[in-house]
Every structure is written in structure tokens, then in C-alpha cells.
Amino acid sequence: MLVSATExxxxxxxxxxxxxQFNINNLEWTKSVLLTAEELKSPVIxxxxxxxxxxxxxxxxxxxxxxxxxxxxxxxVPVALHLDHGTYEGCYKCIKAGxxxxxxxxxxxxxxENVAKTKELVSVAHAMGMSIxxxxxxxxxxxDGVVGMGECADPDECKRVADLGADPEECKAVxxxxxxxxxxxxGNIHGKYPANWQGLSFETLDAIQQKTGxxxxxxxxxxxxxxxxxxxxxxxxxxxxxxxTECQLSFADATRKYIEAGKDLEGKGFDPRKLLAPGAExxxxxxxxxxxxxxxxxxxE
Ligand code: 13P
Numbered sequence: 001m002l003v004s005a006t007e008x009x010x011x012x013x014x015x016x017x018x019x020x021q022f023n024i025n026n027l028e029w030t031k032s033v034l035l036t037a038e039e040l041k042s043p044v045i046x047x048x049x050x051x052x053x054x055x056x057x058x059x060x061x062x063x064x065x066x067x068x069x070x071x072x073x074x075x076x077v078p079v080a081l082h083l084d085h086g087t088y089e090g091c092y093k094c095i096k097a098g099x100x101x102x103x104x105x106x107x108x109x110x111x112x113e114n115v116a117k118t119k120e121l122v123s124v125a126h127a128m129g130m131s132i133x134x135x136x137x138x139x140x141x142x143x144d145g146v147v148g149m150g151e152c153a154d155p156d157e158c159k160r161v162a163d164l165g166a167d168p169e170e171c172k173a174v175x176x177x178x179x180x181x182x183x184x185x186x187g188n189i190h191g192k193y194p195a196n197w198q199g200l201s202f203e204t205l206d207a208i209q210q211k212t213g214x215x216x217x218x219x220x221x222x223x224x225x226x227x228x229x230x231x232x233x234x235x236x237x238x239x240x241x242x243x244x245t246e247c248q249l250s251f252a253d254a255t256r257k258y259i260e261a262g263k264d265l266e267g268k269g270f271d272p273r274k275l276l277a278p279g280a281e282x283x284x285x286x287x288x289x290x291x292x293x294x295x296x297x298x299x300x301e
Contacts, residue, residue, distance in 0.1 A: 002067060004131040005080040005101045005240070006180050008043040009216040012239040017295030018219070018230075021045040022287055023084060023244035024062075025052050028276050029251075030069055032283035037077050040288060042296040044077065045101065047084040047242060048094075059083075059090075059097035067098070077300035080131065084242070091121050095128055103133035103183070111136075111157050122178045131180035133218055133240075155204070159211040181216045181240055184208045186233075188221035191245050200229050202236060209237035216240060223249075227293055234295065243290055247283045254282035 005019070012019050022033045024046050037044035046066060053059045066081050082101035083094040091102045104121045106114035118134045125132040136157045186208070187201045200219075209217065216239035219225075223245040225233075230241065258278045263269045291297050 002070060002081050002100045003078050004129060004180070005045055005082060005133075006131045008045075008078050008080065009131070009181055009239050011299065012043075012296070013214065013216045013237075015295075015299065016234065017299065018234050018239050018241045019043050019045055019296050020222075020287070020290050020294050021047040021082060021084070021218075021240055021242040022247060022290075023047040023049060023052065023242070024066075025248075026056065027065065027069075028280045029247065029283060030066060031073070032247075032280045033287055034069060034073055034075050034079065036284045036287040036291070037079065037300075038073070038075050040291050040297045041077060041301045042291045042298070043079075043300045044291075044296075045080045045082050045240065047082050047244065048099075049084045049244075050087065050090045053083075053090075053094075059094050059099065063094075063098040082131075082133070084244075085135075088117055088121070092124075095124060095130065099130070101131040101133070101180075103135065105135045105183075107135040107185070118179065125180075126178070133181045133183055134179045135183040136185070155207040155211045179215070181218050182208075182212060183218040183220055186219075188219060188225070190221045191223065193221075193224045200225070200233060202232060205233060205236045205238070218242065222246070222290070230293055241290070241294055243286075246290075247286050250282035250286040251279035254278040 008019050022044065024030045024033060030046065033044060033046060048059070048062055053062055056062050063081060070079055080101045081099045083090060083099055083103055085105040086094065086103050088104065091104050094102050102121065102125060104118055106117050109117065114136070122132055136154070186204045187198060189197070205217070217237045218240040219233050219238045220242045222241045222243040255276070255278060258264065258275065264275055268274065
């Protein structure tokens, strides 16, 4: 059974490691991520952007595929199916489709509107036993049409969103909070980082964590962040790290090598099960590397 991300993030926060969110695009992606999580006994979050959901013909298709694959593969580690950067309407579609977690990205709204919409979705998500991620301060770059400037979040605005449902300072457990996890911009960017990137703002991250207490923080744009920065971000309260582009790059690289070596022209090398295999293996290797870096290996045992 798929689960919400609440319990796994609570444990990650307490255990000072991070759970990886790996975005999926199709059957191969889903299979590679699930098999790697199971092999490494790591909890995992499958992220689905609105664009990827549309590509896979709708959130209903995605939920049905993931649930069936999870059961057919006999996956025993905790797996959450999560909407990534959801619109208000997209959140309701995923709730209906059977996702176990949603992200409402209200960062482009004025803060009062972001708070009001997030608050409404928090109560719906809670009623459905789902986890919910909120965002304050946009993540830079572009992902499936969601464009952000990459400004750092205002710690006081983070506190307002983190306080929805309950006051973190009065909460003993993350499960008592309204919002399950909070994505706050700290100079992170979706996609490849430019050569002149200034790095993560640990000052902002620290200030946000001080204001939001036990709230698990989410680091988007996990592709290309150096290992030492990842470790420091986890030390400062990040409990979930999103990776998308890096799996795409590994897949493309391995597929290109297969074709450039002319393997698709040898025997039945054009069979999609053969053609897509190196890419699927490359995704597994990337996911493994990230889970090891994030410290989530063995945490589902
Ligand atoms: P990257 O594509 O940079 O890894 O970012 C993924 C992400 O943050 C998904 O929301």
C-alpha cells in the first residue's frame, strides 16, 4: 500500500537524514526508482509534476500504474506518491486520483492568498490522511513550465505557513502540524546550476528552521548541488530533497551511448526492452548515489 509522506519525514527529521523525492516520467522511471528503494531498504517519494502527469495521460493513470507496480514488484519500503508543484486545481485532481501526498505551490500568490489556499488544502489533505507540502519563496529555474526567480524565502512568511493548523512551538511532533513539509527557497534552482551560481543560502535556511521548529524542510533542485552543501542542508533541518533533472541526464547519456555504439542495430537491439535498459540502469545508479548521500539507506528496515 502506498503511504503518505508524514511518517517517513518525521523519522527523517528525528534521525537527521533526508528522504529523496525522485520525479517519474514513465514506467521505466517508476520501476527503476521503486526497485532501487527496495534494494537499499530506503523510504522514497515518487514525484509527479503536472506536466509529467499530463504526459502519462492523467493523474488517474499514474496512480493506477504506481499502485499496481508497487504491489506486483512486492515493494515493502514506504512509498509515497506525491504531486510536485501542484496548482490549486491539480491538488484536487490528485486527491481524487488516489495520490497519497500533494504539494501546493502557492509561492507566486501574494502571501495572504498563499496562506488561505494552503490552509484550505491542509484541511482536505488531513481529512484524506494525505501529507501536504507548501512553498514560500520561489525555487529558481524552470520545471515543466513552472518558472521561478530563485529568491530566498522570508522566514516570517515561512512561519505563517508552518503555523497553519497548529503552532510549531507548541507541537511535540511533526504529525501534529498542519503542513507536513515546507519548501522554502534558499537560492536553489531547478535544472542545471549555472557556472556563476552563488550556492545555497545557509543563513536563510538557518533562520527559517529557527522560525519553523520541527517542520521538515524540503530542498528542491537537488540536481548538481555539491555533496558538502547537501550534508550541511540536512544538518540545518532539510528532510526531503527533490531530484529530477539528474535522472533525466543519466538516462539520456546511457541511451545515447547505446545508440552511438550501434547496439540498436545488432540483432534485436531495437527492442524497446533492450533499447531502454541502459537508461533504466543509469537511473538506478543515480538514485542509489543520492540515497547514499541523503543517508536514507537502511532506514526502512
Ligand atoms: P532538479 O530537476 O533540479 O533535480 O529539481 C527537482 C525538483 O526540485 C522537483 O520539484
